[in-house]
Amino acid sequence: MIIDALVLAAGKGSRMQSETPKTLVQLLNKPMILHIIDAALKSRMINHAYVVLGYKREMVEAVINHKATCLVQTEQRGTADAVLKAEGAMKSDDVIILLGDMPLITTAIIDHVIEVHRNQKHTLTVLSVDQEDPDGYGRVIRDASNHVVKIVEDRDCTPQQKRITEVNTGVFVVKRDALFEATKQVKPSKKNGEYSITDIVEILGKTSKVGVVRSSDADALSGVNTVSQLLAAELRLKERIVEEHIKNGVNIAPNHVSIGADVFIERGATLLANTRLGGNTSIGKNVVVGPDASVEQSTLHSHVRVIRSVIRHTVLGEHTSVGPFSYVHDHTTIGPYNKIGNFVEMRSTSTGAKVRIGNHVRLLDSTIGSHTSIEEGTLVISDTKTLTHTVIGNHVKIGAHCVIKAGVHIGDGVYVEDGSRIDMDIPSPNGNGTS
Ligand code: UD1
Ligand code: MG
Numbered sequence: 001m002i003i004d005a006l007v008l009a010a011g012k013g014s015r016m017q018s019e020t021p022k023t024l025v026q027l028l029n030k031p032m033i034l035h036i037i038d039a040a041l042k043s044r045m046i047n048h049a050y051v052v053l054g055y056k057r058e059m060v061e062a063v064i065n066h067k068a069t070c071l072v073q074t075e076q077r078g079t080a081d082a083v084l085k086a087e088g089a090m091k092s093d094d095v096i097i098l099l100g101d102m103p104l105i106t107t108a109i110i111d112h113v114i115e116v117h118r119n120q121k122h123t124l125t126v127l128s129v130d131q132e133d134p135d136g137y138g139r140v141i142r143d144a145s146n147h148v149v150k151i152v153e154d155r156d157c158t159p160q161q162k163r164i165t166e167v168n169t170g171v172f173v174v175k176r177d178a179l180f181e182a183t184k185q186v187k188p189s190k191k192n193g194e195y196s197i198t199d200i201v202e203i204l205g206k207t208s209k210v211g212v213v214r215s216s217d218a219d220a221l222s223g224v225n226t227v228s229q230l231l232a233a234e235l236r237l238k239e240r241i242v243e244e245h246i247k248n249g250v251n252i253a254p255n256h257v258s259i260g261a262d263v264f265i266e267r268g269a270t271l272l273a274n275t276r277l278g279g280n281t282s283i284g285k286n287v288v289v290g291p292d293a294s295v296e297q298s299t300l301h302s303h304v305r306v307i308r309s310v311i312r313h314t315v316l317g318e319h320t321s322v323g324p325f326s327y328v329h330d331h332t333t334i335g336p337y338n339k340i341g342n343f344v345e346m347r348s349t350s351t352g353a354k355v356r357i358g359n360h361v362r363l364l365d366s367t368i369g370s371h372t373s374i375e376e377g378t379l380v381i382s383d384t385k386t387l388t389h390t391v392i393g394n395h396v397k398i399g400a401h402c403v404i405k406a407g408v409h410i411g412d413g414v415y416v417e418d419g420s421r422i423d424m425d426i427p428s429p430n431g432n433g434t435s
Contacts, residue, residue, distance in 0.1 A: 002047040003114065003173075004092040005040040008082045008197075009033055009100025010054030010073040015225045021056045022224070023100040024063060027234045028241070028260050029278050031063050032224065035103035035237075035261060041067065042107040045114045046096065050089055052082045078194030079170075080186040087180050094118075095179060097197065099170035104220045104233055104240070110171075113213045117173040123208035124178065126151070126201060127171035129221040130214070136225065137167035138198050140212065148212045150202035155191055166214065168198055169221040178204060237261070253290070266302070284318070293323070301336070317353070335370065347382075352394065369394030369412065377401040393428060 013022020023033035033051070040046050049068035053060050054076050061070045071085045083097065096114060098105065109127070117125035126148060128140045138151040139161050151168045152161055172179075182200040189196060204210050215221055219236045222229065241259045246252055249267030257271050260278040265271075269283045272290030279297030283289065287300045292308040300306065301318040309323035317336035322328055326344040333350040334340065341359040349363045352370030357363070361374050364382035368374075372392055377400050380390050388407030392398070396410055399418035410416070411428025 002092065003045060003094045003096055004090045005043075005046045005049040005096045005098060006083065006086050006090060007033070007036055007040070007049060007051045007068070007098045007100050008079055008170075009060065010052045010057075010082050011076050011100070012055040013101070013225070016227060016230070021060055023060055024056075025224075025230055027103050027230070027237050028258065030261050032103045033060060033064065033100055034067070036098055036100060036105060037064065037068050038261070039105050039107050040096070040098060040110060043110045043114070045111060047092060050086050051100070052085050054082075078188070079197040080183050080195035080199065083179065083183050083197050090176060093176055094173060095176050097170070097172040097174065097179075099223065101224045102170060102221060103224060104222065104237055105171070106217075106220055109215060109217065109220060113171060114173055116211070116213050120211050121209065122173075122211040123175050124201065124204045124210045125173040126210070126212045127169045127173075127221070128166050128212050128214050129169050129218050130165045130216065131167050131218050131222070132165065134162075134165045134167045137223070138196075139164040140166040140168060142166075147205075148201060148210055149205060151198035153189070153196060153198060156189070169215070170223065171221075172197070172200075174200070174204075178208060257290075341376070358400065364390075365406065366390040366392060368392045369396065372396040372398075374398045375400035375402075375418070378404070380404045381406050 009023040016022050024031045027035060037049050040049050050071055051064060051068045052071045052073050054073040064070060071089060073082045073085045113125055113127045131137060136154050138153045139157055141149045141152055143149050182203040185203050186195045186199045201210060224230050224233050238258055242252055242257060245259060245265050250265045251270040253273040256274045258276045263277045263281045265283040266285040268285050269287045274292045275290035276294045281295055281297060282299045284300055284302035286302055287304045289295060289306045293306045294310045296312040298311050298314045300316045303319045304316045305321040307323035309326040312329040314328050314332040316334045319336055320334050320338040322340040323342055325342045326340055328346045330347045332346050332348060335351045335353045337353055338351055338355045340357045343360045344357055345362045347364045349366045351368040354371050355368055356373040358374060358376035360377045362379045364380055366380050371394055378398055390406055391409045393410060393412035395413045398416040401418060402416055402420045405423040408422055409425045411426060413428050413430050414426050
């Protein structure tokens, strides 16, 4: 059974006290809405995701960037009204509804609730969870024989219902036709005029089989409505990601290591204290990062060593070492067995194999061949106006404290003495050019 997912995310999130749509607030530098869409799309039972957007919809749509089909709810009249905006779009026999403010939901939970729904042949399956502090959540009301009867929103609860700790997570798996039929029967709340999707539990319960999956993972299924809930969720997510990597055989120092949700780390890698990995980053076997390092949107092949340095939008070849105190960034590709010293900046530069870059070197917009070495204090000056590219060949030796003008070509096997100023091309002594 492959089904469509529907994420309700049209609200502003007024309780966050911010002009940014709630779904765009970030957890570990990733917008909340993408945590949910990614968890859904990782499920082998979900075919496609739809998202209902409203408040600052263009902004959210740009972030979603075609991962899901965006639908529009112009006026936020409640979650039932939001669901109706998907009627023409969703085609699968069953659908799963998710809320745009549950960033810690996991693919495993999604798979489980869909599976139970299918095996039990329910018309509607509600995912509930026990929250120690159920304040603000809809409560699950059961009858004497423990069957779910309805969900009562926090604002409508009697004092006795307020004490119920089993709450609605907002996740429903439901037969498509029954969903839209029931949703159209939802009446506006007398308290605030909103149409609540939770009312379909009572509506469908009268004629068809409604069941509950009761989860025990309160953290994964918490809603994020306030800034303090956001901070708590981010902290929990951070811990969860680190725990997962430790379980997979990554060695992680106990203090101040932060790993983004989209980071892949091979077993046997080591992250030392104060290391931050973010974006779509991939860390190979036996890599050691840290202490005090930050790696963003980069690939580190096996046996790489990064010490007290910042690596962004970069590929480091196997057995390469960087740092301490270096900055390698902006689409730089370093070959295997390179040694990049300390206080080095490399920007938009590529190197071949076995290159040695001494301390205090600055290389911008350059291509460096294999087996080349550049001694300390040498600068390749960038020309931001003409964006010319500097090329240094294979087996080149450039001495200390040289200044190389942007755009020059230095041929294979050239030897440049300490303190030289190079402002024109130097052909290879063997007759091999680089251009
Ligand atoms: C909702 C549930 C509540 C549940 C809780 C779990 C309803 C009515 N209530 O309450 O039972 O315990 O989540 O966290 O569903 N949205 C729209 N259009 C609207 C209104 C809301 O798309 O007109 C979206 C919001 O952007 C949000 C989601 O629906 O992503 C839930 O809305 P929210 O206001 O956070 O509902 P809660 O009060 O948290
Ligand atoms: Mg909420």
